[in-house]
Amino acid sequence: MKRFLDLADLSRDEVLDLLALARRLEAHPEPRALAGKILGLVFFNPSLRTLASFQVGMQRLGGSSFVITPGQGTWQLETRTGAVMDGACAEHIREGLPVLASYADALGIRAFAEGKDLAHDVAETSFKAMAGVVHKPLINLESAVNHPCQSLADWKTLDEVGVPQRAKFVLSWANHPRVTPIAVPAATVHMAAHRGMEVVVLRPEGYALPPAIMDKARAAAAASGGSVRETDDRADALAGAHVVYAKEWGSTTHYGDAAGDAALRAGLKDWCVREDWFATAAAGCKFMHCLPVRRNVAVADEVLDGPRSIVLREAHNRLTAQMAVLYRLLA
Amino acid sequence: MKRFLDLADLSRDEVLDLLALARRLEAHPEPRALAGKILGLVFFNPSLRTLASFQVGMQRLGGSSFVITPGQGTWQLETRTGAVMDGACAEHIREGLPVLASYADALGIRAFAEGKDLAHDVAETSFKAMAGVVHKPLINLESAVNHPCQSLADWKTLDEVGVPQRAKFVLSWANHPRVTPIAVPAATVHMAAHRGMEVVVLRPEGYALPPAIMDKARAAAAASGGSVRETDDRADALAGAHVVYAKEWGSTTHYGDAAGDAALRAGLKDWCVREDWFATAAAGCKFMHCLPVRRNVAVADEVLDGPRSIVLREAHNRLTAQMAVLYRLLA
Amino acid sequence: MKRFLDLADLSRDEVLDLLALARRLEAHPEPRALAGKILGLVFFNPSLRTLASFQVGMQRLGGSSFVITPGQGTWQLETRTGAVMDGACAEHIREGLPVLASYADALGIRAFAEGKDLAHDVAETSFKAMAGVVHKPLINLESAVNHPCQSLADWKTLDEVGVPQRAKFVLSWANHPRVTPIAVPAATVHMAAHRGMEVVVLRPEGYALPPAIMDKARAAAAASGGSVRETDDRADALAGAHVVYAKEWGSTTHYGDAAGDAALRAGLKDWCVREDWFATAAAGCKFMHCLPVRRNVAVADEVLDGPRSIVLREAHNRLTAQMAVLYRLLA
Numbered sequence: 001m002k003r004f005l006d007l008a009d010l011s012r013d014e015v016l017d018l019l020a021l022a023r024r025l026e027a028h029p030e031p032r033a034l035a036g037k038i039l040g041l042v043f044f045n046p047s048l049r050t051l052a053s054f055q056v057g058m059q060r061l062g063g064s065s066f067v068i069t070p071g072q073g074t075w076q077l078e079t080r081t082g083a084v085m086d087g088a089c090a091e092h093i094r095e096g097l098p099v100l101a102s103y104a105d106a107l108g109i110r111a112f113a114e115g116k117d118l119a120h121d122v123a124e125t126s127f128k129a130m131a132g133v134v135h136k137p138l139i140n141l142e143s144a145v146n147h148p149c150q151s152l153a154d155w156k157t158l159d160e161v162g163v164p165q166r167a168k169f170v171l172s173w174a175n176h177p178r179v180t181p182i183a184v185p186a187a188t189v190h191m192a193a194h195r196g197m198e199v200v201v202l203r204p205e206g207y208a209l210p211p212a213i214m215d216k217a218r219a220a221a222a223a224s225g226g227s228v229r230e231t232d233d234r235a236d237a238l239a240g241a242h243v244v245y246a247k248e249w250g251s252t253t254h255y256g257d258a259a260g261d262a263a264l265r266a267g268l269k270d271w272c273v274r275e276d277w278f279a280t281a282a283a284g285c286k287f288m289h290c291l292p293v294r295r296n297v298a299v300a301d302e303v304l305d306g307p308r309s310i311v312l313r314e315a316h317n318r319l320t321a322q323m324a325v326l327y328r329l330l331a
Numbered sequence: 332m333k334r335f336l337d338l339a340d341l342s343r344d345e346v347l348d349l350l351a352l353a354r355r356l357e358a359h360p361e362p363r364a365l366a367g368k369i370l371g372l373v374f375f376n377p378s379l380r381t382l383a384s385f386q387v388g389m390q391r392l393g394g395s396s397f398v399i400t401p402g403q404g405t406w407q408l409e410t411r412t413g414a415v416m417d418g419a420c421a422e423h424i425r426e427g428l429p430v431l432a433s434y435a436d437a438l439g440i441r442a443f444a445e446g447k448d449l450a451h452d453v454a455e456t457s458f459k460a461m462a463g464v465v466h467k468p469l470i471n472l473e474s475a476v477n478h479p480c481q482s483l484a485d486w487k488t489l490d491e492v493g494v495p496q497r498a499k500f501v502l503s504w505a506n507h508p509r510v511t512p513i514a515v516p517a518a519t520v521h522m523a524a525h526r527g528m529e530v531v532v533l534r535p536e537g538y539a540l541p542p543a544i545m546d547k548a549r550a551a552a553a554a555s556g557g558s559v560r561e562t563d564d565r566a567d568a569l570a571g572a573h574v575v576y577a578k579e580w581g582s583t584t585h586y587g588d589a590a591g592d593a594a595l596r597a598g599l600k601d602w603c604v605r606e607d608w609f610a611t612a613a614a615g616c617k618f619m620h621c622l623p624v625r626r627n628v629a630v631a632d633e634v635l636d637g638p639r640s641i642v643l644r645e646a647h648n649r650l651t652a653q654m655a656v657l658y659r660l661l662a
Numbered sequence: 663m664k665r666f667l668d669l670a671d672l673s674r675d676e677v678l679d680l681l682a683l684a685r686r687l688e689a690h691p692e693p694r695a696l697a698g699k700i701l702g703l704v705f706f707n708p709s710l711r712t713l714a715s716f717q718v719g720m721q722r723l724g725g726s727s728f729v730i731t732p733g734q735g736t737w738q739l740e741t742r743t744g745a746v747m748d749g750a751c752a753e754h755i756r757e758g759l760p761v762l763a764s765y766a767d768a769l770g771i772r773a774f775a776e777g778k779d780l781a782h783d784v785a786e787t788s789f790k791a792m793a794g795v796v797h798k799p800l801i802n803l804e805s806a807v808n809h810p811c812q813s814l815a816d817w818k819t820l821d822e823v824g825v826p827q828r829a830k831f832v833l834s835w836a837n838h839p840r841v842t843p844i845a846v847p848a849a850t851v852h853m854a855a856h857r858g859m860e861v862v863v864l865r866p867e868g869y870a871l872p873p874a875i876m877d878k879a880r881a882a883a884a885a886s887g888g889s890v891r892e893t894d895d896r897a898d899a900l901a902g903a904h905v906v907y908a909k910e911w912g913s914t915t916h917y918g919d920a921a922g923d924a925a926l927r928a929g930l931k932d933w934c935v936r937e938d939w940f941a942t943a944a945a946g947c948k949f950m951h952c953l954p955v956r957r958n959v960a961v962a963d964e965v966l967d968g969p970r971s972i973v974l975r976e977a978h979n980r981l982t983a984q985m986a987v988l989y990r991l992l993a
């Protein structure tokens with residue numbers, strides 16, 4: 001494995017192999033496996049889990065890392081090809097990223113969607129420009145419409161808590177004070193389909209995921225024997241659910257239009273996941289969220305603090321899953 | 332030892348044992364003692380000594396660390412139970428801190444007082460909420476009314492420069508352009524009492540330490556054979572002093588009222604420690620300060636640069652004392 | 663070697679020795695050479711290459727590092743002697759830097775020019791104040807008028823691509839949206855002269871380097887058999903050039919006067935290095951720049967992406983050259 005950019009680059013069996021490696025490293029730590037190896041971490045956006053877990057992952061395998069935060073201690077980096085750089089960006093990714101790659105054994109890059117033009121973001125225009133100039137092992141730490149590290153951790157978590165392959169997996173939109181990216185829902189719908197689950201995307205009007213995202217998930221479902229459908233009917237979606245995975249995201253019909261999104265969102269305050277959402281769910285239905293989560297806006301305390309929540313396990317599995325990725329890329 | 336949150340949690344003999352360990356590690360370094368151990372450092376507030384010395388402490392013992400700064404590269408974290416999180420905080424400590432703890436072998440947390448409600452801060456409401464969700468070894472890197480790492484370093488420094496147990500220790504208020512927390516004076520008055528010294532808190536009207544803080548120090552003095560009193564009479568306080576420990580802090584009668592504090596402070600410009608403060612002190616009287624210090628506002632150059640200042644030794648002992656704490660928690 | 667503050671502190675033979683060590687460490691890595699050693703890195707200003715390459719350099723030699731950024735996670739530090747500190751700076755370098763030095767085995771400090779008073783900056787007033795309170799090995803990570811790490815990397819790069827000692831080296835001014843420091847041009851003209859090259863400084867009126875800088879370069883040229891001259895005649899400068907080294911810098915006749923500099927600069931948009939600049943250059947003329955570079959403002963894409971550009975090699979040699987410095991200071 002040379003790059004870890006998209007879970008779709010791996011077959012279902014390759015994902016299972018990677019998760020087996022993750023479990024092996026948990027059971028039998030290899031504290032010198034990456035001795036002398038250095039990971040460069042480039043964060044264009046804030047982070048808690050990714051920032052901590054990648055540093056820890058390298059340390060637990062005997063390697064080390066450094067963190068670069070463009071715009072905060074480091075110059076802002078320009079991504080546009082051919083730009084006349086007379087604005088805020090002092091350096092271009094065409095220099096900045098290859099230089100960092102030349103110091104490190106691998107790079108990880110986090111670069112959220114620009115959130116202006118949906119087609120631009122769905123095409124991963126910026127991340128692809130970055131990946132194109134990095135000639136070292138590369139990890140996607142969350143891009144415009146992907147978050148493969150989160151998806152790998154979630155898959156591992158589903159396995160650990162015994163969710164069957166064919167279970168009903170509901171990805172539900174949740175409320176948030178502001179527009180947020182579609183990276184996690186896009187990655188999650190694909191992951192669940194790739195795992196072979198019965199996937200239902202539950203979201204209000206105006207928040208449908210882009211066709212290219214849904215098509216990709218459907219293709220994964222077709223290969224794995226799962227299914228993917230979408231609905232705005234909460235009762236239909238939640239009935240018999242084995243897993244509810246909540247996530248906030250921005251309107252796709254009002255993409256890049258914060259005011260339009262806010263107007264739409266004003267009527268959606270009841271999209272805060274509460275315990276009564278689970279009344280008709282399957283027994284032992286699990287609750288998942290990638291974190292960070294806005295308590296009592298997106299998800300009520302009663303759910304997050306209740307027994308069905310496995311959000312801390314998901315977050316811990318960021319570390320265990322990513323250690324397998326690092327091992328595969330660098331050992 | 333599972334946690335290092337308050338020097339008052341340790342008996343005098345336990346403090347002496349910890350300082351003996353610190354001296355042993357200085358004399359006989361153990362560069363592999365914490366091999367493979369990882370410390371997570373969470374800074375809600377700025378730092379120089381704490382930020383550097385904990386990273387170095389782990390490195391000198393063969394371990395490693397990572398730094399998380401909520402609000403700067405990481406989301407702001409909400410601390411209030413039951414909050415409806417529709418404001419600036421994207422994540423709650425109930426998720427953020429357990430996740431970080433699950434990656435690390437121990438956490439250190441710095442979270443200054445909110446400075447609005449004195450009872451809330453004296454009760455350590457926020458820090459206790461944080462400590463309550465961390466189920467790993469935990470270190471207080473400075474909380475609302477405590478700074479045990481500073482106190483341990485100061486106790487070690489007093490020992491090293493030969494200040495006797497029964498010496499006269501004057502904790503003096505000093506001027507500052509703004510309101511600052513009472514964490515260090517609160518920790519210091521207790522530490523000096525716990526060590527068994529004759530402690531005098533010298534402060535102008537309006538800057539008395541809260542009764543709960545003074546009572547805690549008096550209880551420590553009773554156990555160690557020391558004493559604690561407070562005064563606004565500088566001549567009385569400084570006469571015969573063996574140590575003057577200066578610290579800036581905010582008014583407790585105008586707590587949370589910056590304008591009221593400023594009005595009070597306007598007449599207190601002469602609370603800048605100068606060499607003439609030591610005219611009636613004991614021979615060889617030492618000058619201490621936890622740093623950072625506002626030169627020529629809180630303390631004059633002539634004192635900081637003169638022979639009685641041991642502020643750099645105190646700062647260096649942050650490292651040596653904390654290495655003993657890390658060793659005790661993690662070795 | 664106790665300090666690495668200025669390439670002029672080393673004789674030409676000493677520079678060659680240091681570069682030989684750099685090549686030896688590339689050919690024969692010594693991953694335990696600095697085991698247990700800790701480098702403190704203090705950045706008063708942004709960085710990408712320096713920030714990453716020093717952390718990596720320590721890691722590749724088995725040591726470690728920590729980063730302190732005054733004003734961002736750490737208090738702002740005052741540099742002025744005798745200051746009454748009632749402003750934004752909470753701590754003085756007289757405390758802050760010795761404390762950090764006492765934790766580490768060596769310090770590196772980056773502190774750009776203040777950009778107000780040319781004489782103050784050319785005299786390295788601030789950096790000398792800092793160096794004066796650090797009693798540990800110290801590295802200049804870029805000061806007001808120097809950048810010895812960049813110069814050492816550039817010298818190594820010139821050697822690697824086979825630029826002869828007596829080649830014609832043109833340091834050319836380039837456009838930029840704002841005033842930038844003269845540290846790199848000052849270091850570069852000296853480095854090229856010290857190496858024994860035929861150095862031409864090409865710059866428009868108002869951008870002459872200060873006499874003290876030029877005199878220092880001329881003294882180096884006299885010792886090495888090289889030469890130094892300056893001109894505003896681009897055709898004259900570029901004819902027969904073996905190397906063009908572009909750099910943006912601020913007006914020295916309008917130093918500290920951003921509006922005056924901007925007025926001067928408004929007529930200088932054609933100082934963006936384009937491929938046609940090389941029409942009369944020597945065959946195989948190389949293009950150098952220290953980075954970061956404003957594409958299509960200072961240098962056109964066609965040059966940076968073309969075959970004569972060795973900017974990425976220079977940047978990579980920041981790491982390889984600095985590892986020799988670290989080894990010399992700490993091994």
